[in-house]
Amino acid sequence: MSIDSSSVDSPTQAVVLVSCPDRPGIVARLAATLDEVGGNILDASQHTDRQGETFLQRVHVSWPSVNPEPEEVHAAMQELADQFQMDWRIHWGHAPRRVAVFVSREDHCLHDLLLLQRDGSLQCQISLIISNHPDLEQVADRFDIPFHHIEVAQSGDPESESRQLSLLKANDIDLVVLARYMRVLSPSFIERYPGQIINIHHSFLPAFAGGRPYHQAYEKGVKLIGATAHYATAELDAGPIIEQGVIRVSHKDSVKDMIRKGRDIERTVLARAVRWHLEDRVVIHAGRAVVFA
Amino acid sequence: MSIDSSSVDSPTQAVVLVSCPDRPGIVARLAATLDEVGGNILDASQHTDRQGETFLQRVHVSWPSVNPEPEEVHAAMQELADQFQMDWRIHWGHAPRRVAVFVSREDHCLHDLLLLQRDGSLQCQISLIISNHPDLEQVADRFDIPFHHIEVAQSGDPESESRQLSLLKANDIDLVVLARYMRVLSPSFIERYPGQIINIHHSFLPAFAGGRPYHQAYEKGVKLIGATAHYATAELDAGPIIEQGVIRVSHKDSVKDMIRKGRDIERTVLARAVRWHLEDRVVIHAGRAVVFA
Amino acid sequence: MSIDSSSVDSPTQAVVLVSCPDRPGIVARLAATLDEVGGNILDASQHTDRQGETFLQRVHVSWPSVNPEPEEVHAAMQELADQFQMDWRIHWGHAPRRVAVFVSREDHCLHDLLLLQRDGSLQCQISLIISNHPDLEQVADRFDIPFHHIEVAQSGDPESESRQLSLLKANDIDLVVLARYMRVLSPSFIERYPGQIINIHHSFLPAFAGGRPYHQAYEKGVKLIGATAHYATAELDAGPIIEQGVIRVSHKDSVKDMIRKGRDIERTVLARAVRWHLEDRVVIHAGRAVVFA
Amino acid sequence: MSIDSSSVDSPTQAVVLVSCPDRPGIVARLAATLDEVGGNILDASQHTDRQGETFLQRVHVSWPSVNPEPEEVHAAMQELADQFQMDWRIHWGHAPRRVAVFVSREDHCLHDLLLLQRDGSLQCQISLIISNHPDLEQVADRFDIPFHHIEVAQSGDPESESRQLSLLKANDIDLVVLARYMRVLSPSFIERYPGQIINIHHSFLPAFAGGRPYHQAYEKGVKLIGATAHYATAELDAGPIIEQGVIRVSHKDSVKDMIRKGRDIERTVLARAVRWHLEDRVVIHAGRAVVFA
DSSP states (O other): OOOOTTOOOSTTEEEEEEEEEOOTTHHHHHHHHHHHTTOEEEEEEEEEOTTSOEEEEEEEEEOSSSOOOHHHHHHHHHHHHHHHTOEEEEEETTOOEEEEEEEOSOOHHHHHHHHHHHTTSSOEEEEEEEESSSTTHHHHHHTTOOEEEOOOSSTTOHHHHHHHHHHHHHTTOSEEEESSOOSOOOHHHHHHSTTOEEEEESSOTTTTOSSOHHHHHHHHTOSEEEEEEEEOOSSTTOSOEEEEEEEEOOTTOOHHHHHHHHHHHHHHHHHHHHHHHHTTOEEEETTEEEEOO | OOOOTTOOOSTTEEEEEEEEEOOTTHHHHHHHHHHHTTOEEEEEEEEEOTTSOEEEEEEEEEOSSSOOOHHHHHHHHHHHHHHHTOEEEEEETTOOEEEEEEEOSOOHHHHHHHHHHHTTSSOEEEEEEEESSSTTHHHHHHTTOOEEEOOOSSTTOHHHHHHHHHHHHHTTOSEEEESSOOSOOOHHHHHHSTTOEEEEESSOTTTTOSSOHHHHHHHHTOSEEEEEEEEOOSSTTOSOEEEEEEEEOOTTOOHHHHHHHHHHHHHHHHHHHHHHHHTTOEEEETTEEEEOO | OOOOTTOOOSTTEEEEEEEEEOOTTHHHHHHHHHHHTTOEEEEEEEEEOTTSOEEEEEEEEEOSSSOOOHHHHHHHHHHHHHHHTOEEEEEETTOOEEEEEEEOSOOHHHHHHHHHHHTTSSOEEEEEEEESSSTTHHHHHHTTOOEEEOOOSSTTOHHHHHHHHHHHHHTTOSEEEESSOOSOOOHHHHHHSTTOEEEEESSOTTTTOSSOHHHHHHHHTOSEEEEEEEEOOSSTTOSOEEEEEEEEOOTTOOHHHHHHHHHHHHHHHHHHHHHHHHTTOEEEETTEEEEOO | OOOOTTOOOSTTEEEEEEEEEOOTTHHHHHHHHHHHTTOEEEEEEEEEOTTSOEEEEEEEEEOSSSOOOHHHHHHHHHHHHHHHTOEEEEEETTOOEEEEEEEOSOOHHHHHHHHHHHTTSSOEEEEEEEESSSTTHHHHHHTTOOEEEOOOSSTTOHHHHHHHHHHHHHTTOSEEEESSOOSOOOHHHHHHSTTOEEEEESSOTTTTOSSOHHHHHHHHTOSEEEEEEEEOOSSTTOSOEEEEEEEEOOTTOOHHHHHHHHHHHHHHHHHHHHHHHHTTOEEEETTEEEEOO
């Protein structure tokens, strides 16, 4: 069953994510359930949280000999779920997610997402790009992605958000990526896409939350700067952290140098987080992101 | 079942390692087998090799409600193994491995192993220290570890190796750690401890195998130097790699500076490799080390 | 004299690089010479090689009050040089270098160079792109850079190289960047641009020189993969190393995964090396690259 | 003048640190001054701060042909200083600093400092160890360092601090290293040793200042943990940062795992900071540490 571990894009494959109160035998029972419906476990990762109360598992399943019958699989899973008080979801390989990318003026993160998607490293469809500035329309055009310029007078402006939300709905968007989008979304916007909005913050959170993190880092005289990809929540820059990275700086680096160096970290950290999300490797539990990388 | 993931030192716990030709259903069958003998799977990692021919799995099992009956467990595993042409081994938590550390004059790796073992980070018993120099006897004394000074006229000297092997046998040693031991063991010595001798080489292998790697690195003008922990095999510095690390250097660094900087990498890389081995996280397959870290 | 340390692009600034047999007083004498012609030292870095025989220095000079008179500066420097048997060169800030980028099919390194140049992080003019494949013409067009498709039947093919060299000459090229160009240039080509051709090799040299380094890395089971930016010399993949980087891999990573992960390292390592070259921070001495970063 | 760049321990060598309002010609004048008193510049690093108001330089000088006359050197420097409103200090190579190490119960940082000093990597004399617990006396004994157990009922207890200060004074201590000392020193203690107390904090400051940083990091779900070596100031964990390092963690890591992993970072970061301080590579300016590494 030789499978590229990062590839789940076949109709005969699926990723199952479960969480339930921990109790003995759960791994064996889930394995048996999937076996009974013809599924073969290619990869499984599990985690039991600190207090030992919650069991989480990600299972990558294939149907090597017969085509899966989704209804049958879902019914079997639901039966198990009822027994174990289990939350579960399944993501079939033939349904790439639909992604909207929000940007402002900087394009280094956007470029990376576009190139990675084109090269097959991000299993998704980038359906549209929304920006509060017109600057990056040309980039969108080059990759044939619809571009929408929606001015945002100030962060959380209801009318702008209403137009953004309409676009997301019309395009059936599963995931919003804030790729250096320099406006803060309102809590009510964010709550419509729980665990479905990924932001890149240009600091090593929780240090330097809020605005102008490189200026803060410069003032503080830190010796490493970082970037953090996290799910957006109502509280600014405080959502579950998916991935972080750092790069070395010194007193020689001006704020401008830090901004330049930081770009490499921002885009790689964001791209990794988006990829993990798309491959159903991330589970939010107790306010933190468990990443089955 | 909240368990420190790196702790397997209880009599009601075990780690099972299996490898077999890959075929559908194997994960479910192994889970069912362990379930039937009262075991609860705390953690499981698997890997299928590139050609899809071999399935490898590490399963950390506990017996939460009853004490395990090792004979029963072994019999059940063997039955499964016969069916799947499976190689398997089990390591019970109450049997810490017995380790011999070989050293020469440098003590930074030795110190780390001794301190980590003392702090409970290395689940083993360090039974003896063997050196071709008398220098480090004092260190051994401080930690109350028997120290044996065995001169080695030249690498592979049969008489010295015979004395070393007698000590290993008399002390029932499971693992030999070459902690900057500056002699090369003969192939016949190494073959008596297959996959049981871990060496730290002070370069980023396969670059700079053989002697004086920091001098080689200096001459070459590399910008990163490294260290590699690997299993010793008959071919020098070519055995399966368990762990590697690097640190940045520049033209400012003399060979002496590189040696100093390299020490930090050598000891942390070696300690990590030894820990993973002791926790049964390493499986050698097709000449490479699969590390279920 | 507050100056962005990475900015030398003003007509009243210059970078002076010197090398000479080491002897006492040289730093003071060079400082005095530049002072006498109105120059103010913004930044100076020096290095004396291991055997203590050669002194190397990079000095970043500005003329804060009067415009420099290049002839006067050059004459003063030459007088000093004669006295100290000094090799020296000066690069005035108003003369950005002219760069040719060679590519094949992969565009991740090319994209980075183009974006960085556009953002002002690479002080140069990218004058043309040469490729042995037509694929990336569209990328060149987007950035309005002339693109030349020159087929290369096999590495070192004299007719192709002759056409390439004509283009370099016609465009007055100062620096050739091999941005994942998959042909080997002939020694006679390379010798026409000594210390002026930067290549990115997709491994941590000297490990895995030659073809298919990620396949080699996979076979070997290394735990880190890397990239190396170096000056091209007649001997393949053996020229002075400017910069290196690594990223962690595991047994889970297929060759394809390594190729994907490696891209991030390749492009950042190459971009850093090119930037340092353009800022006159790299001096080749005794076969190694001294980088005054 | 081949010199190990990190070695300044000869009576014919010195490190000069200067800071003054920036103005053209200062580098040349300082070089000339040192030249006139027979000094040869082995290495010089300078930095001009952001606002361009302050010039900082570290100069490593040797007297290759004659023994230096300290009075003459000091007089020449003072004359220059008067002219340029310069703060300056000189540290002669034959005067290793006298260091006191404060510890509590954990010994990983202490061990590293002791081993590095013994190996010649830290140019100092470790004169005494002070602890609020008796546990590490045995370690001190092994290295023949006087050990003083001074109970500290609570952080800042005046009587305990008075005893500690007496010991520092009696031993003519130049540098205090807080090597995982778990008490907070009072502002009045700290103000007696401005820029002479180095602390290791077990987090990536400014994230997780204060107590139990690994617990905070665990709760927050960060993907990297760090350590920060900084000068102690009256404000807790807010002094100038000398060095920082990070290591990767995941949801698999318990707080206990983080503590274990963090130890490697803490000790290497602290050792590096102490070494740089001892080599006069650190200058505090405008609340930040400039490190001429």
